[in-house]
Amino acid sequence: MTKAHTGVYLGEKLTECLKEYGIERKILSVICDNTSNNGPMIETMEKLVPTFAGDEYCVMCFGDILNLVVKAIHSQFLHSQKATSDTNEDRQDENALNEINDPDDEDDVAAREDVNSDLKVSDAQILDEQGDEVELDTLKLGKLTWAQVNLSHFSILKMLGQAIPMKSVLDQLCDFAKFNKRDGVRLCHFILEEKEWELLEQLNPLLELFLTAMKEISESGTPLVHEVILFMDILSVALDDWARNETHALAVCMAALRGLDIMNKYYSCADKSIVY
Known part of the structure; x- marks a missing residue:
């Protein structure tokens, strides 16, 4: 080369x-x-x-699809959807997310109707119209350290799963005086409010499904198409359930909806291939 x-x-x-x-x-x-x-x-x-x-x-690549879906979910909780130094893959994913975020995009609405008739367009529009509330609910989890370092999205998933059981320990750690000196490192701004922990607890079980799927395909000696399709079906149903769950915060519903749109986009690629 x-x-x-x-x-x-x-x-x-x-x-x-x-x-x-x-x-x-x-x-x-x-x-x-x-x-x-x-x-x-x-x-x-x-x-x-x-x-x-x-x-x-x-x-x-199914692993790449999983990564893009998880990235779409995470994007709901970031202050900016565009990093200063994007890779080619990042730019394409963000363009797809921008299309999702436009409530007036007729193609997006039509695609949502075709791919998932159970998730009504009106439901998605309600979420979009609640933008202010979603913005308030959107995790300040961008405060957490993983938003400031370059980690893979699945490394973030593992970190989230470990953070929840250590909730009290992490809060105490970030509140220690020696970690909050005037001229040194200050960790106090990483402390999450109770509402933020609740959002994280609502979101984590969904993310765990993606971590399990990635682990399964990574350890598989031979990738089998019928297994991949089964995974995509299971994850699509889970995303749909999370997006329509009225007990979840709007930010969590919107995050699941972002992931569902990306999953549907790449699932539709199977229509072109004779392998499927």
Whole structure:
């Protein structure tokens, strides 16, 4: 790889490698994430290998889908949805989230009707109209240290699960005088209010499902499509239940709705692939 990793260049080099091993006509699928150069790469391979069926042979990485859904859920509780230094993947995900956040986007409303008829558009609009309340309810969990460091979203999930049982200890730790010196480190602003802990406790069981799914597929010796579809169905139902649960805070419902929209977006990619 001696040039910039454009989609065309990647397609040419991958095809070159496949031909070198004599297997270019034996490829049934190519696993891709959501980076922008994968589209041109698949198109280039389709031109160079007559038996390669382009989008029909393209399969989204399930681990990447899980990461994007969890990121969408987390985005509800961040002050800014755009980091100062975004990766290609980040920008695409944030663009998708911006589409979700526009209540006047007819395509978004139509997609929501098509993919999940049980989740009424009016329900989503009610959540959008309650923006002020959601903003107040939105976790100040951005105060917590994991919002300030570059961690994977699944590292954050593990941290959340460990934080809840240690609630009292963490509050005491952040309140210690030696950790709140005038000219030194000050941890007192990381102390969560009781309402914030309640929001976290409502959200954590949903996030635990994604952690379990990621663990299962990571430990699987052979990825099986029918198992992936089952996971996506289970997680979609869970997201839908969380979004429509009237006992949950609006911020938690909206977070689940964000995740559901991203899950539906990438689930629909299965329609193009013959593998599914």
